[in-house]
Amino acid sequence: MIAAGINRVLPTLLAVFLVCTGARAELPVTTGSHAGYAAPMGDDRPEWRYSLQAGESLSQVASDLLSPQYTSQQLAQYNRIGNPALLKGGDRIRIPLLWLKRQPEPATLVAASGQGYIRLGGNGQTLPLEASALLRAGDEVVTQSGNATLRLADGSTVRVHPNSHLILNRLTQYGRSGMVDTRLRLERGQVSTEVEPLVEGGARFEIETPSAVSAVRGTRFSLESTSGVSRLRVTEGTVAFGPIGRSQPIPAGYSATVDARTPRLLDIRRLPPAPQTQPLPDQLTRLPVTLAWADDGAPAHQLEVFDAETGHPVLSRRTQDTSMDLGQLDNGRYRVQVSALTGSGVPGLASEQEIDVALQAMAAELVSPAPGATVDDDMPEFRWELRSSNEVARLEVSEREDFGTLVASSEWAEDTSALPSRPLSPGQYYWRVVTEAGGNSVASTEPRAVVVNGTLPPARIININYIDSQVRIFWQRVDTANNYLLQLAEDPSFRNIVKEATVGDTTAALRLIPGRRYFVRLKALSEGPLASRWGPGRELFIE
Structure with a gap:
């Protein structure tokens, strides 16, 4: 079933799609990734067109880009170049894709949170999800209650949602050509991707599910696979999607679904437009802050916050209201997205803005014990007042006014009172409260003396x-x-x-x-x- 309004778009896109796609036995699925190939007369091998740099010779190109079994003489013959010395910067030559150097290029787990694990393809060993881990072809990422964000060799980002299972089938880079061949399999769950524009030629990015395959050139999309049903949501660019061997281009602003029970039916629907959101200040020095958007008639909206550097999710909430408070964010730069949800809960196109959170901790106001007070309890209660929201605090007790050594403290918490972590022996002490905001801004009160008579x-x-x-x-x-x-x-x-x-x-x-x-x-x-x-x-x- 094709939603109203897309009938005029898809045939045109499909025509372009098919013209740019030759019948390539080597790359049968990534139909959207073949544009830019050129083949010499009578040869149907996929090629890459390379522009020579100033002062670069054909022998340098062969040494830098070709596998050892291919020479500059073969490259000259292939391009029908009689005198390679006449080549100059800017000239374009054809290089068969199969001649290029290939080497495996690991992906990096740039961020992880919650429960999950990595299963190594070589020996089946399982490792916890930990940032900076290197993932190679054959490895698997399994999330339970957690999220994992991967960065590929070309800078593309793959975000693995909770309760998902992703297999890295191929992670290949073609020398220094800038081309990559990335093939992933989503066994279950959901992934969201931001794919860097692929170099014209043999570059490839493909995600396969048990019922469908998606191939892209440079786009943002999410793919979900559950119980034989694969759902695609495209928010930028175009994705070739459909049952294996029968893909269609799905443009930005549309979703597509393939059900293994009816594999010939590709259900394409228009996504809700991006909501009109109220701009937030570029820099936030206090939280919480309210993000509001216009009422667009959607049954609900979804608010998502991502780390701007890694793309890792920080916050995801749904609401039936037209506003939501942002709070409990550490200092840093974030990407904030709001999208309308369909009746079945599918997010539409997102309005997006970036914000800097720059919270400053403020010194608390000490309440009791009063300065120089005497207490009889060896576990006295200390009280204070916080002067800013979105802060945590802890109590520190020392025998020295410079707090060189702590004798007791409390856990970090949003509370405004605490007991020391252990009984205090009789004597004089100094206490203070340290506050923290944004994860890296710290403030402290002045020390206050207290005498503990203590208890037997x-x-x-x-x-x-x-x-x-x-x-x-x-x-x-x-x-x-x-x-x-x-x-x-x-x-x-x-x-x-x-x-x-x-x-x-x-x-x-x-x-x-x-x-x-x-x-x-x-x-x-x-x-x-x-x-x-x-x-x-x-x-x-x-x-």
């Missing part, structure tokens, strides 16, 4: 012995304690105290009335300014 550890009962109507209690020794305070009560909340005594040892004997239930607890005492806490109570009972 709770005294814990470790054993109880019953002898007739007498009970002997044993508890753990607290190293910094001088004495212990013991309380005996008739209720577990210790509101009705029947006995209270100070004990210098770690054991005490109690005489109880049989048939009654009692509860006992202790806390350590110190001659210094250390506060103490009650240990857990224990129940006592004599029949």
Whole structure:
């Protein structure tokens, strides 16, 4: 089924497509990649036309570009050049594609996030998705909840979406000709590509799925393969797409679908136009910021943010509103796209703009403890206020005012309070709050002094012995304690105290009335300014 409006476009494109495409046995699928071939009379081999540089000789061309078995004499004969010395800069010669040097050229995993792995083609070993990994022909990229962005030898970018499986079948470069032969297979999932314009001649970029094949010369498109259905979406340029052997050119602004159950049917539809979005400032110094667009009647819209350098996705959200907030972005340059969605959820053409995020962290305002305050708790709560949104902060505690060595800290968080990472011994400390914005901008408060009286550890009962109507209690020794305070009560909340005594040892004997239930607890005492806490109570009972 062909959508209304494309009937006038496709026949013309198809005619051009077929004229530029010879019947080449060597390259049966990439019909859109053969333009620029020239063959000598009576020879149907694919060729590349090369323009000589100033001062470049035919022997230099042969040495730089041809495989070792081919010579400059053969190149001269092929081009019917009687005297190679007469050649000058700008002259064009024909080089059979099969004569060119070929070498495998790895792709680079420039960015990765989330779960996934690489399966090496040589030995089947699996490796985690890690940026800077080199991928060679035969390797596979499998994403689960993650994304992976690949950069090919010619600068083209392939973004592998979550829950996808991509096989790198061929990654070849033809010497320094600038031509590449890239062939990928998408077993399942989705990829989005930005293909650099291919050098005229034998350059090739092809992605095959179980039900279709796409070949391009320089374009942006996404390809999805699920359950025998292949869906193409072209946003720039033209892609030859369709069942293997029956491709058609799909221009920008259209989608195409091939279903393995009905392989002869190529369903082509027009994509929704790009929304009219409100321009954002070129540089953002505060987040969040609201991106709005005109109501175009679409059931929903999709907002995507990509790292401008790597093309790796940073954010992807869908909304039924006509605006969305951008926040939680690190400092850097980003490409922001908004596209309308069809009723089946297919994104249309995207409006695009680039922004620089340049957030500056601001020093927090300390709240408590007050300057020079004294606290009795060895785990005091520190509080502050953030002066800017989109910031994270952490507490730092040191015995030195220059914070040369930290004795405690907290995790980075958006919170405005924290406890130290470990109990603080009695003494004087300095504390401050460090804020971070944009991933690389840091600010710090001035240090503030605090004195910690601290607390003694709770005294814990470790054993109880019953002898007739007498009970002997044993508890753990607290190293910094001088004495212990013991309380005996008739209720577990210790509101009705029947006995209270100070004990210098770690054991005490109690005489109880049989048939009654009692509860006992202790806390350590110190001659210094250390506060103490009650240990857990224990129940006592004599029949």
